[in-house]
Amino acid sequence: MHSKDSIDLDAILSELGQFGRYQVHIYCYILVPILFSSIYNGQYIFAASDLNYRCEVPQCESSPPEYETNGWGLWAFPESGGRCQRLRPIGSSCSSQDFHYNETESCDAWVYENDDSIVSEFDLACQNWKRTLVGTIHSVGLFAALPITAYISDTFGRRTAFILTAVSAGAMGLIRSFSPNYIFYLVFEFLDATLGSGVYSSGFILALEMVGLKRRVLGGNLISCTFALGSVTLAAIAWAIPHWRTLTRVLYAPSLLFIFYYFFLEESVRWLLSKGRKDEAAGIIFKAAEINKKKLKPESVRQLTEEPKEVPSIFKGAIPPRDQKKSITRKMFKSKIMVSRLCICSFWWITVTFIYYGLSINSVSLAGNRYVNYMLTSLVEIPGYCVSVLTLDRFGRKATIMTAFFICGSSLLSMPFISRATLQWLVTSLSMVGKLCISMAFSSIYIYTSELFPTEARHRLLGICSMFGRIGSIVAPQTPLLADYMESLPYLIFGVMAGASGLLMLLMPETVNLRLPDTVAQAESMVTRRTKRPPDIIVD
Numbered sequence: 090m091h092s093k094d095s096i097d098l099d100a101i102l103s104e105l106g107q108f109g110r111y112q113v114h115i116y117c118y119i120l121v122p123i124l125f126s127s128i129y130n131g132q133y134i135f136a137a138s139d140l141n142y143r144c145e146v147p148q149c150e151s152s153p154p155e156y157e158t159n160g161w162g163l164w165a166f167p168e169s170g171g172r173c174q175r176l177r178p179i180g181s182s183c184s185s186q187d188f189h190y191n192e193t194e195s196c197d198a199w200v201y202e203n204d205d206s207i208v209s210e211f212d213l214a215c216q217n218w219k220r221t222l223v224g225t226i227h228s229v230g231l232f233a234a235l236p237i238t239a240y241i242s243d244t245f246g247r248r249t250a251f252i253l254t255a256v257s258a259g260a261m262g263l264i265r266s267f268s269p270n271y272i273f274y275l276v277f278e279f280l281d282a283t284l285g286s287g288v289y290s291s292g293f294i295l296a297l298e299m300v301g302l303k304r305r306v307l308g309g310n311l312i313s314c315t316f317a318l319g320s321v322t323l324a325a326i327a328w329a330i331p332h333w334r335t336l337t338r339v340l341y342a343p344s345l346l347f348i349f350y351y352f353f354l355e356e357s358v359r360w361l362l363s364k365g366r367k368d369e370a371a372g373i374i375f376k377a378a379e380i381n382k383k384k385l386k387p388e389s390v391r392q393l394t395e396e397p398k399e400v401p402s403i404f405k406g407a408i409p410p411r412d413q414k415k416s417i418t419r420k421m422f423k424s425k426i427m428v429s430r431l432c433i434c435s436f437w438w439i440t441v442t443f444i445y446y447g448l449s450i451n452s453v454s455l456a457g458n459r460y461v462n463y464m465l466t467s468l469v470e471i472p473g474y475c476v477s478v479l480t481l482d483r484f485g486r487k488a489t490i491m492t493a494f495f496i497c498g499s500s501l502l503s504m505p506f507i508s509r510a511t512l513q514w515l516v517t518s519l520s521m522v523g524k525l526c527i528s529m530a531f532s533s534i535y536i537y538t539s540e541l542f543p544t545e546a547r548h549r550l551l552g553i554c555s556m557f558g559r560i561g562s563i564v565a566p567q568t569p570l571l572a573d574y575m576e577s578l579p580y581l582i583f584g585v586m587a588g589a590s591g592l593l594m595l596l597m598p599e600t601v602n603l604r605l606p607d608t609v610a611q612a613e614s615m616v617t618r619r620t621k622r623p624p625d626i627i628v629d
Contacts, residue, residue, distance in 0.1 A: 127319025224566025230282025238287025258285025259344025443561030494591030
Protein backbone atom coordinates (compact mmCIF):
# COMPACT_ATOMS: atom_id res chain seq x y z
CA MET A 90 0.00 0.00 0.00
CA HIS A 91 1.13 3.54 -0.78
CA SER A 92 0.28 6.52 1.37
CA LYS A 93 -1.47 9.55 -0.02
CA ASP A 94 1.83 11.40 -0.39
CA SER A 95 3.85 8.52 -1.82
CA ILE A 96 4.27 7.78 -5.52
CA ASP A 97 3.36 4.41 -6.96
CA LEU A 98 6.03 4.44 -9.65
CA ASP A 99 5.44 0.85 -10.79
CA ALA A 100 1.81 1.67 -11.52
CA ILE A 101 2.84 4.84 -13.38
CA LEU A 102 5.36 2.89 -15.48
CA SER A 103 2.60 0.45 -16.42
CA GLU A 104 0.52 3.40 -17.62
CA LEU A 105 3.49 4.68 -19.64
CA GLY A 106 3.89 1.31 -21.37
CA GLN A 107 6.14 -1.50 -20.22
CA PHE A 108 8.66 -0.99 -23.02
CA GLY A 109 7.51 1.88 -25.23
CA ARG A 110 9.32 4.18 -27.62
CA TYR A 111 10.82 6.24 -24.81
CA GLN A 112 12.33 3.15 -23.17
CA VAL A 113 13.65 2.02 -26.55
CA HIS A 114 15.40 5.39 -26.92
CA ILE A 115 16.92 5.06 -23.46
CA TYR A 116 18.15 1.55 -24.27
CA CYS A 117 19.71 2.65 -27.56
CA TYR A 118 21.79 5.20 -25.67
CA ILE A 119 22.76 2.85 -22.84
CA LEU A 120 23.57 -0.27 -24.85
CA VAL A 121 26.40 1.43 -26.77
CA PRO A 122 28.59 2.13 -23.69
CA ILE A 123 27.74 -1.34 -22.36
CA LEU A 124 29.02 -2.85 -25.60
CA PHE A 125 32.27 -0.89 -25.13
CA SER A 126 32.38 -2.04 -21.50
CA SER A 127 32.43 -5.63 -22.74
CA ILE A 128 35.27 -4.77 -25.14
CA TYR A 129 37.33 -3.24 -22.33
CA ASN A 130 36.59 -6.19 -20.06
CA GLY A 131 38.36 -8.59 -22.44
CA GLN A 132 40.87 -6.48 -24.39
CA TYR A 133 43.81 -7.68 -22.25
CA ILE A 134 43.31 -11.22 -23.61
CA PHE A 135 44.67 -9.99 -26.96
CA ALA A 136 46.94 -7.16 -25.78
CA ALA A 137 48.75 -9.54 -23.41
CA SER A 138 48.43 -12.67 -25.55
CA ASP A 139 51.20 -15.23 -25.81
CA LEU A 140 53.53 -15.16 -28.80
CA ASN A 141 55.84 -17.57 -30.56
CA TYR A 142 59.42 -16.76 -29.67
CA ARG A 143 62.78 -18.48 -29.41
CA CYS A 144 66.15 -17.92 -27.81
CA GLU A 145 68.50 -15.59 -29.61
CA VAL A 146 71.68 -17.29 -30.86
CA PRO A 147 74.03 -14.37 -31.72
CA GLN A 148 76.52 -16.35 -33.79
CA CYS A 149 73.74 -17.78 -35.99
CA GLU A 150 71.34 -14.83 -36.44
CA SER A 151 72.97 -13.74 -39.71
CA SER A 152 71.75 -16.93 -41.41
CA PRO A 153 68.40 -16.93 -43.27
CA PRO A 154 65.34 -17.46 -41.02
CA GLU A 155 64.55 -20.89 -42.42
CA TYR A 156 67.77 -22.20 -40.88
CA GLU A 157 66.22 -21.80 -37.43
CA THR A 158 64.37 -25.10 -37.90
CA ASN A 159 65.89 -26.68 -40.99
CA GLY A 160 69.52 -25.86 -40.36
CA TRP A 161 71.37 -24.55 -37.31
CA GLY A 162 68.26 -24.84 -35.16
CA LEU A 163 68.81 -28.62 -35.09
CA TRP A 164 72.06 -28.28 -33.14
CA ALA A 165 71.56 -24.90 -31.40
CA PHE A 166 68.33 -25.84 -29.58
CA PRO A 167 67.45 -28.86 -27.39
CA GLU A 168 64.74 -31.33 -28.46
CA SER A 169 62.21 -29.52 -26.27
CA GLY A 170 62.62 -26.46 -28.49
CA GLY A 171 64.46 -23.21 -27.98
CA ARG A 172 61.79 -21.21 -26.16
CA CYS A 173 63.62 -20.70 -22.87
CA GLN A 174 66.70 -22.95 -23.12
CA ARG A 175 69.40 -23.33 -25.76
CA LEU A 176 72.35 -25.70 -26.07
CA ARG A 177 75.51 -24.28 -24.54
CA PRO A 178 77.90 -22.91 -27.19
CA ILE A 179 81.53 -24.08 -27.10
CA GLY A 180 82.71 -22.06 -30.07
CA SER A 181 82.08 -18.73 -31.79
CA SER A 182 80.75 -19.98 -35.15
CA CYS A 183 77.41 -21.54 -36.05
CA SER A 184 78.46 -25.06 -37.00
CA SER A 185 77.20 -28.18 -35.26
CA GLN A 186 80.61 -28.63 -33.60
CA ASP A 187 80.26 -25.28 -31.81
CA PHE A 188 77.38 -26.40 -29.52
CA HIS A 189 77.36 -28.92 -26.71
CA TYR A 190 75.04 -31.79 -27.62
CA ASN A 191 73.36 -32.25 -24.19
CA GLU A 192 74.19 -29.26 -21.95
CA THR A 193 71.74 -26.36 -21.94
CA GLU A 194 71.69 -22.85 -20.55
CA SER A 195 68.96 -20.29 -19.96
CA CYS A 196 68.47 -17.67 -22.62
CA ASP A 197 69.15 -14.00 -21.95
CA ALA A 198 67.69 -12.61 -25.20
CA TRP A 199 64.88 -13.68 -27.53
CA VAL A 200 63.63 -13.34 -31.08
CA TYR A 201 59.85 -12.74 -31.31
CA GLU A 202 57.50 -13.73 -34.09
CA ASN A 203 55.95 -10.23 -34.08
CA ASP A 204 55.44 -7.21 -31.82
CA ASP A 205 51.64 -7.44 -31.56
CA SER A 206 51.61 -8.20 -27.83
CA ILE A 207 53.13 -6.61 -24.73
CA VAL A 208 55.12 -9.85 -24.41
CA SER A 209 57.53 -8.66 -27.11
CA GLU A 210 57.17 -4.95 -26.31
CA PHE A 211 58.25 -5.39 -22.67
CA ASP A 212 60.41 -8.50 -23.24
CA LEU A 213 58.32 -10.88 -21.12
CA ALA A 214 59.55 -14.10 -22.74
CA CYS A 215 59.64 -17.10 -20.38
CA GLN A 216 57.84 -15.02 -17.72
CA ASN A 217 54.35 -16.26 -18.42
CA TRP A 218 53.19 -15.23 -14.94
CA LYS A 219 53.76 -11.59 -15.83
CA ARG A 220 51.52 -11.97 -18.86
CA THR A 221 48.70 -13.65 -16.95
CA LEU A 222 49.08 -11.17 -14.07
CA VAL A 223 47.58 -8.52 -16.35
CA GLY A 224 44.21 -10.28 -16.27
CA THR A 225 44.37 -10.76 -12.52
CA ILE A 226 45.14 -7.07 -11.97
CA HIS A 227 42.19 -6.21 -14.21
CA SER A 228 39.92 -8.43 -12.10
CA VAL A 229 41.19 -6.85 -8.87
CA GLY A 230 40.24 -3.51 -10.42
CA LEU A 231 36.73 -4.85 -11.05
CA PHE A 232 36.52 -5.74 -7.36
CA ALA A 233 37.64 -2.25 -6.31
CA ALA A 234 35.12 -0.68 -8.69
CA LEU A 235 32.10 -2.14 -6.83
CA PRO A 236 32.05 0.22 -3.81
CA ILE A 237 33.27 3.23 -5.80
CA THR A 238 30.59 2.97 -8.46
CA ALA A 239 27.88 2.19 -5.90
CA TYR A 240 28.77 5.31 -3.89
CA ILE A 241 28.76 7.59 -6.95
CA SER A 242 25.51 6.06 -8.25
CA ASP A 243 23.64 6.38 -4.95
CA THR A 244 25.03 9.83 -4.06
CA PHE A 245 25.29 11.69 -7.37
CA GLY A 246 22.91 9.68 -9.59
CA ARG A 247 22.85 6.78 -12.00
CA ARG A 248 23.46 9.03 -15.02
CA THR A 249 26.48 10.66 -13.40
CA ALA A 250 28.01 7.29 -12.53
CA PHE A 251 27.26 5.94 -16.02
CA ILE A 252 28.81 8.86 -17.91
CA LEU A 253 31.76 9.26 -15.54
CA THR A 254 32.76 5.59 -15.71
CA ALA A 255 32.30 5.45 -19.50
CA VAL A 256 34.56 8.46 -20.09
CA SER A 257 37.10 7.39 -17.43
CA ALA A 258 37.58 4.05 -19.19
CA GLY A 259 38.43 5.85 -22.43
CA ALA A 260 40.94 8.15 -20.72
CA MET A 261 42.70 5.36 -18.79
CA GLY A 262 42.90 3.14 -21.87
CA LEU A 263 44.39 5.87 -24.05
CA ILE A 264 47.02 6.67 -21.42
CA ARG A 265 47.87 2.96 -21.15
CA SER A 266 48.46 2.74 -24.90
CA PHE A 267 51.54 4.95 -24.37
CA SER A 268 52.98 2.74 -21.61
CA PRO A 269 56.80 2.97 -21.55
CA ASN A 270 57.20 -0.16 -19.40
CA TYR A 271 55.40 -3.12 -17.87
CA ILE A 272 54.71 -1.56 -14.43
CA PHE A 273 53.13 1.53 -16.02
CA TYR A 274 50.94 -0.77 -18.10
CA LEU A 275 49.79 -2.71 -15.00
CA VAL A 276 48.95 0.47 -13.07
CA PHE A 277 46.70 1.80 -15.81
CA GLU A 278 45.16 -1.62 -16.44
CA PHE A 279 44.08 -1.49 -12.79
CA LEU A 280 42.84 2.11 -13.06
CA ASP A 281 40.97 1.28 -16.27
CA ALA A 282 39.01 -1.47 -14.49
CA THR A 283 38.58 0.45 -11.23
CA LEU A 284 37.33 3.70 -12.75
CA GLY A 285 35.68 2.37 -15.89
CA SER A 286 34.11 -1.03 -15.25
CA GLY A 287 31.15 0.51 -13.41
CA VAL A 288 29.59 1.26 -16.80
CA TYR A 289 27.81 -2.10 -16.81
CA SER A 290 26.28 -1.97 -13.33
CA SER A 291 25.28 1.71 -13.48
CA GLY A 292 23.90 1.30 -17.01
CA PHE A 293 22.03 -1.85 -15.98
CA ILE A 294 20.31 -0.04 -13.11
CA LEU A 295 19.63 3.11 -15.17
CA ALA A 296 18.00 1.05 -17.92
CA LEU A 297 15.89 -1.26 -15.76
CA GLU A 298 14.62 1.50 -13.46
CA MET A 299 12.65 2.98 -16.36
CA VAL A 300 11.18 -0.31 -17.61
CA GLY A 301 7.88 -1.80 -16.47
CA LEU A 302 7.92 -4.78 -14.11
CA LYS A 303 6.78 -7.24 -16.79
CA ARG A 304 9.61 -6.27 -19.15
CA ARG A 305 12.54 -6.34 -16.75
CA VAL A 306 13.54 -9.86 -17.77
CA LEU A 307 13.51 -8.77 -21.42
CA GLY A 308 15.47 -5.62 -20.57
CA GLY A 309 18.08 -7.54 -18.61
CA ASN A 310 18.42 -10.10 -21.37
CA LEU A 311 19.00 -7.35 -23.96
CA ILE A 312 21.83 -5.97 -21.85
CA SER A 313 23.40 -9.42 -21.39
CA CYS A 314 23.21 -10.13 -25.12
CA THR A 315 24.77 -6.75 -25.90
CA PHE A 316 27.65 -7.57 -23.57
CA ALA A 317 28.19 -10.83 -25.46
CA LEU A 318 28.13 -8.99 -28.79
CA GLY A 319 30.77 -6.63 -27.40
CA SER A 320 33.13 -9.58 -26.99
CA VAL A 321 32.50 -10.59 -30.61
CA THR A 322 33.24 -7.02 -31.70
CA LEU A 323 36.48 -7.06 -29.73
CA ALA A 324 37.72 -10.20 -31.48
CA ALA A 325 36.83 -8.82 -34.91
CA ILE A 326 38.68 -5.54 -34.32
CA ALA A 327 41.68 -7.31 -32.76
CA TRP A 328 41.82 -9.57 -35.82
CA ALA A 329 41.93 -6.53 -38.11
CA ILE A 330 44.32 -4.50 -35.89
CA PRO A 331 46.61 -6.94 -34.06
CA HIS A 332 49.24 -4.49 -32.74
CA TRP A 333 48.33 -3.80 -29.11
CA ARG A 334 49.11 -0.07 -29.01
CA THR A 335 47.09 0.74 -32.12
CA LEU A 336 44.33 -1.64 -31.07
CA THR A 337 44.06 0.00 -27.63
CA ARG A 338 43.77 3.49 -29.12
CA VAL A 339 41.12 2.43 -31.63
CA LEU A 340 39.08 0.68 -28.92
CA TYR A 341 39.25 3.39 -26.26
CA ALA A 342 39.17 6.70 -28.14
CA PRO A 343 35.41 6.55 -28.94
CA SER A 344 34.55 6.44 -25.21
CA LEU A 345 35.61 10.06 -24.78
CA LEU A 346 32.54 11.03 -26.82
CA PHE A 347 30.25 9.71 -24.09
CA ILE A 348 30.79 13.01 -22.26
CA PHE A 349 28.06 14.41 -24.55
CA TYR A 350 25.56 12.00 -22.99
CA TYR A 351 25.23 14.63 -20.28
CA PHE A 352 23.13 16.74 -22.64
CA PHE A 353 20.58 14.13 -23.77
CA LEU A 354 20.58 11.15 -21.37
CA GLU A 355 18.17 11.64 -18.49
CA GLU A 356 18.52 10.61 -14.86
CA SER A 357 16.75 7.62 -13.30
CA VAL A 358 13.26 8.62 -12.17
CA ARG A 359 13.50 6.27 -9.19
CA TRP A 360 16.73 7.89 -8.00
CA LEU A 361 15.29 11.41 -8.40
CA LEU A 362 12.23 10.46 -6.34
CA SER A 363 14.38 8.84 -3.65
CA LYS A 364 16.24 12.17 -3.35
CA GLY A 365 13.04 14.23 -3.19
CA ARG A 366 13.56 15.80 -6.63
CA LYS A 367 9.95 15.26 -7.59
CA ASP A 368 9.67 18.05 -10.19
CA GLU A 369 12.53 16.68 -12.27
CA ALA A 370 11.11 13.16 -12.06
CA ALA A 371 7.66 14.37 -13.07
CA GLY A 372 9.10 16.19 -16.09
CA ILE A 373 10.77 13.01 -17.33
CA ILE A 374 7.62 10.94 -16.80
CA PHE A 375 5.44 13.45 -18.69
CA LYS A 376 7.99 13.51 -21.53
CA ALA A 377 7.97 9.68 -21.64
CA ALA A 378 4.16 9.65 -21.73
CA GLU A 379 4.18 12.07 -24.66
CA ILE A 380 6.75 10.02 -26.63
CA ASN A 381 4.92 6.75 -25.88
CA LYS A 382 1.59 8.43 -26.76
CA LYS A 383 0.07 7.41 -23.43
CA LYS A 384 -2.23 9.36 -21.12
CA LEU A 385 -1.66 9.12 -17.39
CA LYS A 386 -4.56 8.61 -15.00
CA PRO A 387 -5.70 11.67 -13.00
CA GLU A 388 -4.51 10.01 -9.77
CA SER A 389 -1.02 9.55 -11.24
CA VAL A 390 -0.92 13.17 -12.40
CA ARG A 391 -2.00 14.26 -8.90
CA GLN A 392 0.79 12.22 -7.30
CA LEU A 393 3.35 13.83 -9.59
CA THR A 394 2.17 17.45 -9.35
CA GLU A 395 0.83 18.00 -5.83
CA GLU A 396 3.19 19.09 -3.10
CA PRO A 397 3.58 16.30 -0.53
CA LYS A 398 3.31 16.81 3.19
CA GLU A 399 6.58 14.97 3.52
CA VAL A 400 9.40 13.98 1.20
CA PRO A 401 7.98 11.32 -1.14
CA SER A 402 9.56 7.94 -1.12
CA ILE A 403 8.92 4.99 -3.39
CA PHE A 404 10.39 2.71 -0.76
CA LYS A 405 8.78 3.92 2.46
CA GLY A 406 10.18 2.22 5.48
CA ALA A 407 12.57 0.14 3.38
CA ILE A 408 15.64 1.27 5.34
CA PRO A 409 15.59 -0.28 8.82
CA PRO A 410 17.13 1.41 11.87
CA ARG A 411 20.75 0.65 12.71
CA ASP A 412 19.90 -1.51 15.69
CA GLN A 413 17.42 -3.48 13.59
CA LYS A 414 20.17 -4.16 11.03
CA LYS A 415 22.39 -5.54 13.77
CA SER A 416 19.54 -7.73 15.01
CA ILE A 417 18.94 -9.12 11.53
CA THR A 418 22.64 -9.85 11.09
CA ARG A 419 22.70 -11.76 14.38
CA LYS A 420 19.65 -13.77 13.32
CA MET A 421 21.29 -14.66 10.02
CA PHE A 422 24.51 -15.96 11.52
CA LYS A 423 22.75 -17.82 14.32
CA SER A 424 20.78 -19.80 11.74
CA LYS A 425 22.66 -22.88 10.54
CA ILE A 426 20.37 -23.07 7.51
CA MET A 427 21.12 -19.50 6.41
CA VAL A 428 24.88 -19.79 7.05
CA SER A 429 25.11 -23.02 5.02
CA ARG A 430 22.97 -21.43 2.30
CA LEU A 431 25.29 -18.42 2.17
CA CYS A 432 28.36 -20.69 1.90
CA ILE A 433 26.82 -22.75 -0.92
CA CYS A 434 25.71 -19.66 -2.85
CA SER A 435 29.18 -18.13 -2.48
CA PHE A 436 30.72 -21.31 -3.92
CA TRP A 437 28.29 -21.12 -6.86
CA TRP A 438 29.32 -17.54 -7.57
CA ILE A 439 33.02 -18.43 -7.45
CA THR A 440 32.34 -21.34 -9.81
CA VAL A 441 30.36 -19.42 -12.44
CA THR A 442 32.80 -16.49 -12.59
CA PHE A 443 35.85 -18.79 -12.57
CA ILE A 444 34.55 -20.97 -15.42
CA TYR A 445 32.96 -18.11 -17.39
CA TYR A 446 36.12 -16.01 -17.52
CA GLY A 447 38.41 -19.03 -17.64
CA LEU A 448 36.78 -20.42 -20.78
CA SER A 449 36.93 -17.02 -22.48
CA ILE A 450 40.62 -16.58 -21.66
CA ASN A 451 41.62 -20.13 -22.63
CA SER A 452 39.62 -20.05 -25.88
CA VAL A 453 42.49 -18.21 -27.61
CA SER A 454 44.77 -21.17 -26.79
CA LEU A 455 42.59 -23.70 -28.63
CA ALA A 456 43.81 -24.91 -32.02
CA GLY A 457 42.59 -22.90 -34.97
CA ASN A 458 42.08 -19.18 -35.39
CA ARG A 459 42.10 -17.64 -31.91
CA TYR A 460 39.91 -14.72 -33.00
CA VAL A 461 37.24 -17.04 -34.40
CA ASN A 462 37.41 -19.18 -31.25
CA TYR A 463 36.86 -16.13 -29.06
CA MET A 464 33.94 -15.00 -31.23
CA LEU A 465 32.28 -18.41 -30.99
CA THR A 466 32.85 -18.57 -27.23
CA SER A 467 31.13 -15.19 -26.90
CA LEU A 468 28.25 -15.87 -29.29
CA VAL A 469 27.17 -19.05 -27.50
CA GLU A 470 26.36 -16.92 -24.44
CA ILE A 471 23.30 -15.49 -26.21
CA PRO A 472 21.36 -18.79 -26.53
CA GLY A 473 22.43 -19.55 -22.95
CA TYR A 474 20.73 -16.38 -21.70
CA CYS A 475 17.63 -17.08 -23.79
CA VAL A 476 17.33 -20.69 -22.61
CA SER A 477 17.52 -19.62 -18.96
CA VAL A 478 14.60 -17.21 -19.47
CA LEU A 479 12.51 -19.97 -21.10
CA THR A 480 13.26 -22.74 -18.60
CA LEU A 481 13.52 -21.16 -15.14
CA ASP A 482 9.77 -20.77 -14.66
CA ARG A 483 8.76 -23.87 -16.61
CA PHE A 484 11.07 -26.49 -15.09
CA GLY A 485 12.08 -24.76 -11.86
CA ARG A 486 15.27 -23.14 -10.61
CA LYS A 487 16.94 -26.29 -9.29
CA ALA A 488 16.37 -28.48 -12.35
CA THR A 489 17.45 -25.74 -14.76
CA ILE A 490 20.63 -24.71 -12.96
CA MET A 491 21.62 -28.25 -11.98
CA THR A 492 21.26 -29.41 -15.59
CA ALA A 493 23.38 -26.47 -16.78
CA PHE A 494 26.13 -27.28 -14.27
CA PHE A 495 26.16 -31.00 -15.06
CA ILE A 496 26.23 -30.54 -18.86
CA CYS A 497 28.98 -27.94 -18.47
CA GLY A 498 31.00 -30.22 -16.18
CA SER A 499 30.54 -33.30 -18.38
CA SER A 500 31.61 -31.52 -21.55
CA LEU A 501 34.74 -30.04 -19.94
CA LEU A 502 35.76 -33.23 -18.12
CA SER A 503 35.60 -35.22 -21.37
CA MET A 504 38.04 -32.91 -23.19
CA PRO A 505 41.27 -34.51 -21.85
CA PHE A 506 40.21 -37.87 -23.30
CA ILE A 507 39.85 -36.57 -26.86
CA SER A 508 42.76 -36.39 -29.27
CA ARG A 509 43.43 -32.76 -30.11
CA ALA A 510 45.43 -33.77 -33.14
CA THR A 511 42.58 -35.58 -34.93
CA LEU A 512 39.38 -34.29 -33.29
CA GLN A 513 40.15 -30.64 -32.61
CA TRP A 514 36.70 -29.66 -33.87
CA LEU A 515 35.15 -31.77 -31.11
CA VAL A 516 37.39 -30.21 -28.45
CA THR A 517 36.34 -26.73 -29.60
CA SER A 518 32.66 -27.78 -29.68
CA LEU A 519 32.81 -29.12 -26.12
CA SER A 520 34.37 -25.86 -24.96
CA MET A 521 31.51 -23.96 -26.62
CA VAL A 522 28.93 -26.19 -24.91
CA GLY A 523 30.61 -25.51 -21.58
CA LYS A 524 30.48 -21.74 -22.18
CA LEU A 525 26.81 -21.88 -23.21
CA CYS A 526 25.83 -23.78 -20.06
CA ILE A 527 27.89 -21.68 -17.67
CA SER A 528 26.39 -18.52 -19.19
CA MET A 529 22.96 -20.04 -18.62
CA ALA A 530 23.89 -20.86 -15.01
CA PHE A 531 25.39 -17.39 -14.48
CA SER A 532 22.20 -15.54 -15.41
CA SER A 533 20.04 -18.00 -13.45
CA ILE A 534 22.14 -17.99 -10.26
CA TYR A 535 21.61 -14.25 -9.86
CA ILE A 536 17.82 -14.73 -9.76
CA TYR A 537 17.94 -17.88 -7.62
CA THR A 538 20.29 -16.36 -5.03
CA SER A 539 17.95 -13.38 -4.61
CA GLU A 540 15.03 -15.73 -3.91
CA LEU A 541 16.84 -17.74 -1.23
CA PHE A 542 17.46 -14.89 1.21
CA PRO A 543 15.01 -12.76 3.22
CA THR A 544 14.13 -9.18 2.32
CA GLU A 545 15.63 -8.10 5.65
CA ALA A 546 19.13 -8.92 4.43
CA ARG A 547 18.78 -9.78 0.73
CA HIS A 548 20.91 -6.98 -0.70
CA ARG A 549 23.74 -7.45 1.78
CA LEU A 550 23.88 -11.22 1.31
CA LEU A 551 23.71 -10.91 -2.46
CA GLY A 552 26.61 -8.46 -2.20
CA ILE A 553 28.61 -10.98 -0.16
CA CYS A 554 28.04 -13.66 -2.80
CA SER A 555 29.05 -11.25 -5.56
CA MET A 556 32.18 -10.31 -3.60
CA PHE A 557 33.18 -13.97 -3.29
CA GLY A 558 32.42 -14.37 -6.99
CA ARG A 559 35.21 -11.93 -7.75
CA ILE A 560 37.64 -14.54 -6.42
CA GLY A 561 36.80 -16.65 -9.45
CA SER A 562 37.39 -13.80 -11.90
CA ILE A 563 40.69 -12.89 -10.18
CA VAL A 564 42.03 -16.47 -10.34
CA ALA A 565 40.74 -17.26 -13.86
CA PRO A 566 43.48 -15.32 -15.74
CA GLN A 567 46.09 -17.55 -14.09
CA THR A 568 44.62 -20.79 -15.50
CA PRO A 569 46.70 -20.67 -18.73
CA LEU A 570 49.74 -21.30 -16.50
CA LEU A 571 48.26 -24.70 -15.60
CA ALA A 572 48.37 -25.71 -19.27
CA ASP A 573 52.18 -25.57 -19.08
CA TYR A 574 52.02 -28.66 -16.83
CA MET A 575 49.08 -30.40 -18.49
CA GLU A 576 47.25 -29.05 -21.51
CA SER A 577 43.80 -30.05 -20.26
CA LEU A 578 44.32 -29.27 -16.57
CA PRO A 579 42.31 -25.99 -16.63
CA TYR A 580 39.32 -27.79 -18.15
CA LEU A 581 39.55 -30.61 -15.59
CA ILE A 582 39.36 -28.06 -12.76
CA PHE A 583 36.47 -26.24 -14.46
CA GLY A 584 34.60 -29.53 -14.88
CA VAL A 585 35.09 -30.66 -11.29
CA MET A 586 33.87 -27.33 -9.90
CA ALA A 587 30.81 -27.36 -12.18
CA GLY A 588 29.94 -30.91 -11.09
CA ALA A 589 30.39 -30.03 -7.40
CA SER A 590 28.13 -26.99 -7.80
CA GLY A 591 25.47 -29.13 -9.45
CA LEU A 592 25.54 -31.61 -6.57
CA LEU A 593 25.26 -28.81 -4.01
CA MET A 594 22.01 -27.81 -5.71
CA LEU A 595 20.44 -30.92 -4.13
CA LEU A 596 20.82 -29.33 -0.70
CA MET A 597 18.82 -26.23 -1.61
CA PRO A 598 15.04 -25.62 -1.77
CA GLU A 599 13.03 -25.00 -4.94
CA THR A 600 11.80 -21.40 -5.19
CA VAL A 601 9.67 -21.44 -8.34
CA ASN A 602 6.10 -20.23 -7.63
CA LEU A 603 7.14 -19.14 -4.13
CA ARG A 604 6.82 -15.51 -3.11
CA LEU A 605 9.96 -13.87 -1.77
CA PRO A 606 10.64 -14.46 1.95
CA ASP A 607 10.67 -11.36 4.15
CA THR A 608 12.16 -12.75 7.36
CA VAL A 609 14.81 -15.28 8.34
CA ALA A 610 12.08 -17.62 9.62
CA GLN A 611 10.26 -17.53 6.28
CA ALA A 612 13.50 -18.18 4.40
CA GLU A 613 14.26 -21.16 6.65
CA SER A 614 10.79 -22.61 6.08
CA MET A 615 11.39 -22.73 2.30
CA VAL A 616 13.06 -26.10 2.85
CA THR A 617 9.70 -27.77 3.46
CA ARG A 618 7.29 -25.31 1.84
CA ARG A 619 6.26 -26.12 -1.73
CA THR A 620 3.28 -23.80 -2.22
CA LYS A 621 2.80 -20.08 -2.50
CA ARG A 622 2.85 -18.06 0.68
CA PRO A 623 -0.47 -16.74 1.94
CA PRO A 624 -1.45 -13.53 0.13
CA ASP A 625 -1.78 -11.52 3.35
CA ILE A 626 1.97 -11.66 4.04
CA ILE A 627 3.70 -8.47 2.99
CA VAL A 628 6.43 -9.02 0.41
CA ASP A 629 8.95 -6.69 -1.14
